[in-house]
Structure formats: C-alpha cells, structure tokens
Amino acid sequence: MANIKKIGLYTGILGALASVAALVLPTPAVSHSSSGNNSPVISGNGNNVNYQSGFPDLETIRAQRPNISDQQYAAIKPGMTYEQVLDIVKIPGKEAASGGNVQVYTWGTEVYVYMVVTLVDGKVQSKSH
Known part of the structure; x- marks a missing residue:
C-alpha cells in the first residue's frame, strides 16, 4: 500500500513539474494565417495580427x-x-x-x-x- 502512495506522489510531482515547465520554457514561434473568399487575409503569430488588403475601414x-x-x-x-x-x-x-x-x-x-x-x-x- 505504501508503494502505491509513493507512486501516486511521484506521479503528482512529475505532472506539476511538467505543467510548470510548459509555462516557463520558451516555445517556438508558430505563425498562423487565414484567408477566404469573403474575408481579409489575416496573419499573425499569436502576439500580433496583421490585416492585409481587403479589410474595409x-x-x-x-x-x-x-x-x-x-x-x-x-x-x-x-x-x-x-x-x-x-x-x-x-x-x-x-x-x-x-x-x-x-x-x-x-x-x-x-x-x-x-x-x-x-x-x-x-x-x-x-x-x-
């Protein structure tokens, strides 16, 4: 029974560390873009968005x-x-x-x-x- 508790404890600690690592470690910049027949071309990397020609004022x-x-x-x-x-x-x-x-x-x-x-x-x- 003590081994199951230890395994559960270690699993919980590893999961918490993985969550912290995901928040702290830099992730590679991913670029996204979108286009359609009736919409403007929109591109960005999650931190900024650029509207290209076709977006009305x-x-x-x-x-x-x-x-x-x-x-x-x-x-x-x-x-x-x-x-x-x-x-x-x-x-x-x-x-x-x-x-x-x-x-x-x-x-x-x-x-x-x-x-x-x-x-x-x-x-x-x-x-x-």
Whole structure:
C-alpha cells in the first residue's frame, strides 16, 4: 500500500513539474494565417495580427448599414411581434440565435451589426443599435 502512495506522489510531482515547465520554457514561434473568399487575409503569430488588403475601414463598414432610420428604430416597442417589426423596418432580420422561447434577430452584415432585437415568447423584449 505504501508503494502505491509513493507512486501516486511521484506521479503528482512529475505532472506539476511538467505543467510548470510548459509555462516557463520558451516555445517556438508558430505563425498562423487565414484567408477566404469573403474575408481579409489575416496573419499573425499569436502576439500580433496583421490585416492585409481587403479589410474595409470603419466608414466603409458603416456605409453598408441597412437602410433603417432612427424613426423606424424608435417605433419598435416592447411587446411587438417580429412581423410588426418587419412592417416597420421593411428589411428581414437574420435569426442570429434561438433557444427555447427566445429568438435574437440582427440587421446588418457579419462585420457590422446595426440593430439587434430580442424576442421572448414571440414578443420584443429588447432592442439595441
């Protein structure tokens, strides 16, 4: 029985040392890159990220916002259905998430979400933009 305890103790010590070594010892720099048809080329090594040509500036992103006015946004009230929201904004939202009795719709692009409406039991619970 004493041998099993010693083995367990030594195994625990070795595991702790391996964990410390993994944190302390330098690891070789690994370079990662990513590209796609609809995304900018992104490269980096975990410490910095470089966006190469194709990444739009903030003004370009904002210019792509959906054509929803501040008056339309203000007209969306708690208790409305998605169909009533659609009657106001005239642009279908994208169902970004749903679970149980909750649905979240967004208006905008993958890069810039202009408006988010959360419905609970089919009724507007909250909105943000």
